[in-house]
Amino acid sequence: MENESCRMCGGDGRVSNSFGGSSKTCPSCHGNGRRSIEPLFRDVTKTKSSHHHPSTKAAAPKPDAPTTFEGIKLANEVKASGLSDSVKSKLVREIMEYEGSHGRCTDTFSKKIRKQLR
Numbered sequence: 531m532e533n534e535s536c537r538m539c540g541g542d543g544r545v546s547n548s549f550g551g552s553s554k555t556c557p558s559c560h561g562n563g564r565r566s567i568e569p570l571f572r573d574v575t576k577t578k579s580s581h582h583h584p585s586t587k588a589a590a591p592k593p594d595a596p597t598t599f600e601g602i603k604l605a606n607e608v609k610a611s612g613l614s615d616s617v618k619s620k621l622v623r624e625i626m627e628y629e630g631s632h633g634r635c636t637d638t639f640s641k642k643i644r645k646q647l648r
């Protein structure tokens with residue numbers, strides 16, 4: 531039963547620890563060198579999207595658009611308005627800031643923004 535040897539230690543029942551040098555009893559097979567019955571190491575390579583991609587999470591940039599439903603709707607109304615681009619971006623920034631401090635855009639805030647669109 532050669533191919534039933536422990537996948538962690540390769541069948542010799544011992545694994546090197548991270549400090550190098552000394553080795554300890556394999557935690558997977560407890561030193562008997564045989565593959566454990568419990569599926570401790572499933573084929574991780576086969577399960578897709580289980581890999582971590584630290585780069586995608588690192589340094590999340592500040593959003594350049596509103597993220598809430600009300601905010602996005604409001605920003606679209608701003609963009610569809612006939613205001614100048616600088617006023618539009620100022621209002622969109624206001625929406626984002628309001629979102630940031632209040633968590634969402636209230637009706638009062640939406641009205642305040644909409645008033646400026648006319």
Ligand SMILES: [Zn+2]
Nearest residue numbers: 536539556559
């Ligand atoms: Zn082992």
